[in-house]
Amino acid sequence: MAKLIVIIGITGIQGSSVANVFLKETGWKIRGITRDPSKPESKALAGKGIEILKGDVNDFESIKIAVRGASVVFGNTVFPEAFVNPSAENISKLAPGPTLLERCYETELQQGKNVADAVATVDDLELFVWSSLSHAKKWSGGKYTSVYHFDSKAHVVDYINMVHPNVAKKMSVLQLGFYVTNWKLGEGASIPLKRRPDGSIILRVPGNGDMPVPFIVPEDTGYFVKALTQVPAGKNLIAFGDRLTWDDYIRLWSNITGIPAVFERTTVSEHAKLAPWGFGKEIAEMLAYAQEFGYDGSDPTIVSAQQLEVDVPVTRIEQYIRNEDWSSIASENTT
Template identity: 70%
Template sequence: MSRLVVIIAITGTQGSSVANVFLKEGGWKIRGVTRDPSKPESKALAAKGIEMVKGDADDMESIKAAVQGASIVFGNTAFSPAFAMPTAEDVAKLKPGQTLREWCYETELQQGKNIADAVAATIDTLDLFVWSSLSDAKKWSRGKYAGVFHFDSKAHVVDYINSIHPRLAQKMSILQMGLFITNWKWGQAAVPWEKCSDGSMVLRIPGSGDVPIPLVVPSDTGYFVKALSQVPAGKNLLAFGDRLTWSEYVKLWSKVTGIPATFEKNTVAEHDKLAPGGYGEEIAEMYAYAQDFGYDGGDPSVIYAQDLGVDVPVTRIEQYIKNEDWSPLVQ
């Protein structure tokens, strides 16, 4: 009899990857949760044999209905794009004195709590809950970086589960995806590449630049989730293809592309100028936190894929660079 895996936010980058991996596995029924089952991405997944149901992380009851009977649930949320591209409607939602970043944090945290409450209601059938999280930057930096809200919002869901849903916590594994190597596609404020007048490239990142960063191709998410499904719950997995310092990454990028490139250390204040209003500062603090304390904050519970004892196919960063079309960046 097939077991049921429920993938929340299945049309997103992480969710679709999990779906594609489990589609290749025998013995699984897949249910995808999305806000809009009628959109083309949802219909394309339904055409592959996935049961698509409507569910919204802002509506706990809709998620509760969607996860009924699940053996495995993959849960993840997305930090609101309002912090990068706010609209007048977004600004109108702010409380007096509240910043957009704080509002985005509170919104995502509540969505995560809603998912946790919903999944906790399926505890009798549940074997594993995989929560896509990140490290608690405020905690591990001892308050130095209190503004990496898109990390902390996910990490604080774990705190909530451990405090409010101890039975669910026993069946939970945490997946911390490394820094998406594809983020350069979001522009200079996300990954601050700059083309010089002589045609060479320079990458300026806040922090020392001396700490290896876990870099990952986001379409590999499903392989890490599958691996977690093959081992007992209770893991805190940091997922990556390679761990490289920024200078090592730039050197590799230059070698593969044939384009001269250098790495330079930068400051949070300088990076913030790339996107005033909070977005630049958020990304800058993330980079600086990862350099000062490590991307995972030095959390002693974190393990790597090789510690799981199962095969986890990953995309190496050199392979990604070779296969990517870099013309939008360098032209």
């Protein structure tokens, strides 16, 4: 009898990756949850034989209905769009709070709690995979308090352990590494590749740059979720293609693209100036935290895919760089 995997946020980067991997596996039925089943991405997945249901992580009842009968649930939330685009419309969707970032944090935390509460109603659940990140405030000993998009997800894990112990026994946590694709978000985001007058590139990141960063191509998410279905629950898995220091990364990037590039250390306060509304500071603290304490906070419960002893196909970062279209950056450096 086929098992049912329910994917929350199936049209997103993570959810669509999980769907594409499990579509290739025998013995599985797939149900996807999305806010808008009528959009092209939803219809495309439905055309592949996936059951698509309408559901919203802001609405506990809709998620509760959608996860009925699941053997496995993959849960993830996205930090509110107001984080990068604080329009009146986006802000109106946020929970109450004193600052924009705290409102974003409270909104995502409540969404995660809604998912957890819904999963707790599934009678025959075998595994709940929660897409999380490390608890920056905890693992930094209170030094970094503004990494809200990490802590909101980590606090959902705390909530599950405290409120839903039966779900906790069936839960594995998936911590996706640093998205190597984040350079596309622009120089104010998390991989600020900035052109210098001589046409070369400089990458400036807070911290000493000596701590390896777990880089991942986010489209690989599904392979790690599949791996977690092949081992007992209770794992805290860090997912990555390679661990590289920032200096190693930019040197590799330069060698492949042929564009001269260097890494330079900066400070949290300087990096914070790259974007307004507290966005720059939040990203700056995340980068500094990852350099000082490790992207995963050096949490002793963390395991890698290699430790699971199952085959997990990953995209190596060299392969990603070779296959990526860097023409936008290359053209800037030839004008």
